[in-house]
Amino acid sequence: MTKMLASVTGTEEAEIAIACNVDIIDLKDPKSGALGALPTADVRALVAAVAGRLPISAVCGDLPMEPDLIRAKVEEVAAAGVDYVKVGFFPSGKAADCARALSPLARQVKLVGVLFADKEPDFGLLPVFAECGFHGAMLDTAVKNGSRLLDHMPPAGIPDFTKICRELGLMSGLSGSLEAPDVPRLLPLKPDFLGFRGALCGETGRTDGIDAEAVRQIRALIPEERQAEGRSSVDYRLLAARGYSPGAADATHGTDKIFVRDFVLPVEIGAYSFEHGHTQKVRFDVTADVLRVTNTPEDMRHVFSYDVIMDGIRTIVAHGHVQLSEALAEHVAAHVLEDPRVMRVTVRVEKLELGPGGVGVEIERRRAKEQSRALPAKAAGDAAIPVRVQKGQAS
Missing domain, CATH: 3.20.20.380 (Copper homeostasis (CutC) domain)
Structure with missing residues (x-):
């Protein structure tokens, strides 16, 4: 830790x-x-x-x-x-x-x-x-x-x-x-x-x-782990960014929608040969349904940062060429679902330079409820349930 x-x-x-x-x-x-x-x-x-x-x-x-x-x-x-x-x-x-x-x-x-x-x-x-x-x-x-x-x-x-x-x-x-x-x-x-x-x-x-x-x-x-009365004491609500189950997270507070819209980056993407060897503009729209920690948020302890979404997209894009828009969207969704407070995420990936309008894919991924209570976030994210896929033309 x-x-x-x-x-x-x-x-x-x-x-x-x-x-x-x-x-x-x-x-x-x-x-x-x-x-x-x-x-x-x-x-x-x-x-x-x-x-x-x-x-x-x-x-x-x-x-x-x-x-x-x-x-x-x-x-x-x-x-x-x-x-x-x-x-x-x-x-x-x-x-x-x-x-x-x-x-x-x-x-x-x-x-x-x-x-x-x-x-x-x-x-x-x-x-x-x-x-x-x-x-x-x-x-x-x-x-x-x-x-x-x-x-x-x-x-x-x-x-x-x-x-x-x-x-x-x-x-x-x-x-x-x-x-x-x-x-x-x-x-x-x-x-x-x-x-x-x-x-x-x-x-x-x-x-x-x-x-x-x-x-x-x-x-x-x-996230803090310390020994108390001979055993480990961990505040699981604060372990979200490190891939642990939220444990005591209180769903009665409901959820907030955290979103990133019109986030455009140069991306090496595409299955066609003419798309290799250079970047093209790709627009990302991401919306995450996030469990609230409190109904009276006051500082960074109480929120899920949209910077985490943008940083994750930048890091994924930096890894190099991606063949499919679908694969890129899946990587982004999996990254967001690593935080166990995230119950559902929608990711839209649009390639902006293949025609007069945008083409791409929109996916929604949802955390399996029974696994979000019992598994570390990465495992629960791996088990996310695919809900909907909407495509434009070929990726």
């Missing part, structure tokens, strides 16, 4: 994070850059104050790519007693040498290499991290000017990062001015952790103190 990392600057903020059940405490000075480091004495004091209640990571600062300099700083931070040390890797011909210089330290502390989505991140460093014994890798943003991770790397590109990390045995993390609406968009990509700072500070900005209510709102968006 995806864990929540909260960046804090001192003991008071650490106590707020612990009280709000975050999973990892991250020590940094946000006034000193993306990976601004706290004084080592402060790191040591915070480790003592947390006293093993949660794992702790600490950053090394925005350092130049000089192997000896980086190794010395990592040794210093590791000696303060943290569980993870995060090291920034900026574009440089020496980046791989810096990683290799840290290889001996990987046996002493869990190293996390940080790449920056706004600095042309080199995914070729990921195998180097694995070779050198790093524990994980992370995508962040270097410039904190209000732009977010998803402004520099769309969801369709992030699965490459998480997939490579999984194949290499590296823990994967995503950060970079993430906000509450980003959480349901990123959870389906299955990172091992999501990192937050600015979103935890309410309206005040990342350099001010964190706010307990803001931390609780982010925490509630990320």
